[in-house]
Amino acid sequence: MVHSRGCIMKRTNLVRILMFLMTMTVLINTSAATMNVVVITDPTGQDPNGAAAGSQSWAENMFQSTFILSKDKHFAVLSGGEGNETPRLGAIVSAINNLENGGTAQSAAQLANNFAGIRIMTGGPTIGAAVGGYFLAYVVVVQDNGTITVTPYNGGIAVLPPGTKGAIIHLRNTPGNPQYGTADAVRLQTAEMMGEMIRDGYPATDVVAAAFKNVAINAGEKHGGGAVNLVSGVTTGDMFTPTAINTTGFSMDQPYSKVSSTGWSVAFPEAANYQTSPIDGSNLTTVYAYEALRKAITVDANATSVAIYGTDDSGVSDTTREIVQASVYKHGFNANQIAKDINKGISNGLLVGVNYVEASDININQNQKAVGVYFKSLPDDRSSPPWNLPISASILSILGNMQTAIGLILVILVLFRSTLISSFLKK
């Protein structure tokens, strides 16, 4: 009896030691604790939203290097932001190099195993997806008949073969995250949710955004990071990344901006001051960061892509984009109408630093749903275009200067009136 109790005690100790060792290995591997996710819903590469990927973390330094996108060759290389920097760079460069030379997701991710403690996740619409190195991941495969398979993998290599619909998610908690310990449950929950969404026919960009939301709220690995659309070559860029080194990016579960039904939007924190759109007074809805991410990487078949040339002022480009989209939405692809709407924006001070545009400055490609706007920026740091007055500028300038001079003479006259009058009277 006593003997068997001792045995149980020893076994419990053994289990404890094992648990401790496992925790330690997990902690050591969390040098790059992050969520990485790749989703492929259209392995043929036809659907403009058929493949997407993204990275977020509780940790700092989630710059764009953690979600690298090749917009020409349609692949993504995801990694963690923290960890030993040098091997991570080596792994990233080897993976990119492999993919640029025609490698598959598997062959590129495999290279992460040459670097200690590094994880690389890659994917593309036609090359499949894979994660290699040190990771805790689920591979979700969705068959055409709707069967969902979710398989856990722990290090080495895990592959979603080319031609299959599915996803790979890696998730671990960063030490210090107040929601530490939730990663295992959330990873499985997110994998199952993604499987169901893929089965139900959601585009990959929606699935990635949903994964971001679920992980940000339930596992606390919420700082951007960002996401990419692998088919259309769209990235969230610096929308959510940190602004300085050793800081965290935007929290993906926080409100990001407010947007009106006609397309006008304003970002937080300024958005807190706006209740209605200043253009048409319509109500504003709050957009959360995961929703903003979904919108940023989703290519709408009906949306117009707007290219702006001639000014690098981001405020002007963004506002012009919104004006053009609203104009196309209301009046269709009409260069005169677009030019009129842009000029209205310039006259009421919405767009500053650019001259009025003419219909010939608007380049429309209706088949591609693309509009190009060629601005001429104003010289001399002027904010608004020259006024169109019936009197020429030089006459106005001469008249103005004369009036000023006469006014000044009058003032002097008043000051020395008595002296002047008496000196006149003497003569």
Next chain:
Amino acid sequence: MFIKIRRDTLIILLLAFLLIFSGRVMTYMSYASSTTVDQGVPISGIIVKGNDIVPLDSIKNSLANVGFRSGSYIQGNTLVTSKRQVPLNEAINNAKQAAMETTIPGTQITPIVAADVQVDNSTGIVTVNVIEDFSNIQIKGLNGTF
């Protein structure tokens, strides 16, 4: 009243004020309606071609750092920035160098191996052509190239 002012003095002063004020307004109107430019061609935009993995914004930032930013202008063969004046060909060389030193954000990887910068003297549009190559990148602390 500490100062005694006659009423006609006051009227004359008021008239003077009106004249000066409207004169200034007219001068401003003449400035606002003038179309002639005494300055050169402002840098109006940067078009980047050939970049795949290096983000567009990073390359534009690099060029802004060497003077090709909004607010700068070209006068003859000189690029005038808010900080200094540089001969245009020197500025273009600086821009090529800056484009090649552009990194992937958050890393020190510089994949751009060649850059060509062209400046349109009449429109102020700067066109940058870059070539990326990942096959010969050296990383500090790791042996060999990747």
